[in-house]
Amino acid sequence: MTHATASIGRDLYRTQIETGAGHRLVADEPVSLGGADGGPAPYDLVVAGLGACTAITLRMYADLKAWPLASVQVQLRLARENNEMVVERLLHIEGLDDAQKARLAEVAERTPVTLTLKSGLQIRTTLA
Structure with a gap:
């Protein structure tokens, strides 16, 4: 994979x-x-991956439905709340009616990366 x-x-x-x-x-x-800010920080990359997956999935869904989606912007913020990490995701959708936007918001909750992050992920570490 x-x-x-x-x-x-x-x-x-x-x-x-x-x-x-x-x-x-x-x-x-x-x-x-202590870095040089020469690229995104690791958590920036995590939310960027989530944002990319969300935008791509919503575009695919709208294309499949032949909806006139003009654009999607996914704003993400990773924050700590009550000792838990929480991602706040704000969708800006242009070109669709309110019902279509609501449907895309539902689809956003089931993108592949969203489901992976929500379910947790096993990490196995070994030495080479």
């Missing part, structure tokens, strides 16, 4: 990431945490 490699050297927190499809990106920490 999906895979990626993250590599870090001596450049403080700057991390090179390569995905299985050969896409490359950089992650870093902000200056306030």
Whole structure:
């Protein structure tokens, strides 16, 4: 399925990431945490993935229904509430009526990344 490699050297927190499809990106920490702010921080990447999955899924659904969806903007905020991490997701949908927008909001709750994050994820760590 999906895979990626993250590599870090001596450049403080700057991390090179390569995905299985050969896409490359950089992650870093902000200056306030000792990084150089050379790329998104790890939690930024998590919410970015959720946002991308949401936007793509809503576009696919609207296309399948032949709805005149002009655009979708997904704003995300990761926050700590009562010792729990919570993602607040705000959808800006253009080109649809209220019923269609409401349906897309329902679909957003069942995107693949949404369901993965809501259900939790096992992580197995081994040494090479």
